[in-house]
Amino acid sequence: MNVQRTHAAEPDLAAVARLLADGTRAGFCLALLDGRAWTVTELARHRGVAVSTATEHLNALVRGGLLAEERQGRHRYVRLADSRVAELIENLAAMAPGRSTPPRSLSATGRRQALAHARTCYDHLAGTVGVAIAEAMTARGLLDWESGLRLTGDGNAWLGELGIAVPADTRRSAVRPCLDWTERRPHLAGAVGAALCRHAFTSGWITRIGATRAVTVTAAGRQAFRHHLGLPDDLLSRKRE
Amino acid sequence: MNVQRTHAAEPDLAAVARLLADGTRAGFCLALLDGRAWTVTELARHRGVAVSTATEHLNALVRGGLLAEERQGRHRYVRLADSRVAELIENLAAMAPGRSTPPRSLSATGRRQALAHARTCYDHLAGTVGVAIAEAMTARGLLDWESGLRLTGDGNAWLGELGIAVPADTRRSAVRPCLDWTERRPHLAGAVGAALCRHAFTSGWITRIGATRAVTVTAAGRQAFRHHLGLPDDLLSRKRE
């Protein structure tokens, strides 16, 4: 009873969309774009809703296949199910109208600036820095945008020099453009984008700002990005105006 | 008043998703995936809702930027706004769970089979035939799936031999995989996929079945696909079991 009347041969598009059609659930997914696992309570506080409400939303998202969960003791960790879901959310966000309301509080402004400068996007780098990296790699002939994005032979060699191993995943494409919703220009996603981001963390080139998705480029990072990609220092350090 | 409370720096994902979260609106979009412009009344009948209801849904979709409209006299034609919207809908559909209910009526079965065999998907070819074309092109070295889909030099030459001109659109990638929701394997989208489909129509290789998205491969088409791609005849003509 009460089964949604659907045309036989068509996929149930609406069922998936309905999961993201609520502001709170969408906010959860955007938060989870940082690629980490969050607890129910963390997400509830993040959006300012009761924990019970968050539980119900997360149930729906897990049941719908968008989120994966992991239970540890009395904690329930949720994360995006896979990179396909992350891509879907990115695409949807890119389709949304620009900033809806200008930020009100000063702290919100600062938070916004930090995110716009450099942040993680699911498992790779985004923001001004992320876009700059992608463009520098293109300028140096490591990436080729001719008829679809592709890693060149030089690009492969470059990864090897840096000691970055890219796991061979047949399901996931090596390089993929991801539209930045602050820069409106693409940055580098895909297996290579993820490996590069992981390498930057483990090498101490970047560090997270608190528990947010925003990251800072360290002194070591500035040197590395200058040396390996020719990126200027002032672009990598956050401007204060 | 009643403005959705949204976090300052985040795009309004939910607003876009909400447009597709309704079965009727989603059905409209799936119908519009054939790339043609439909009238309000046609869409209303297609989904079995009152015309007034369809009007309201279409208003929302146009206001949200998913659909574009064109007024001609007392008719209002709507179509998908651009290929980015088509891609988004395809991705969402690919995420949806498989067939929900088995087809009931015989005519529905026939319609489903015809669609599964060969159909247009926005502006390119899908279904068994669409997938076969993509795979044959890969086998012949016209497409390269290594680290993202790419058109090879041979592929470019092949298009030239056929007299297919691909409009240079910097915003749209030349070749793009599009996951087929009947075959569960990718077929060829992007500017090349569209140009190839257009060429197939104008050369009389394929024709539409009535006013649906389903297409038939003509005798001329069978010969062309055999000659240019080595596709066997029996794969191109619809099986009747």
Place this chain on the structure above:
DNA sequence: GTCATGCTTCGGTACCTGCCGAAACGTCCG
């Protein structure tokens, strides 16, 4: 054991939205 913590379940309320039919508004045609 007892207590704190994280999560879930369960009513109940308020709101939103999809739907329709009727009436009004255009445009085209005879």
Place this chain on the structure above:
DNA sequence: CGGACGTTTCGGCAGGTACCGAAGCATGAC
């Protein structure tokens, strides 16, 4: 002009759902 047709607007109804607080249930700490 008048009638047909495609579309839009407007109440009003019905169903769905996001939200909360309170109570219950685990797990881990003491």
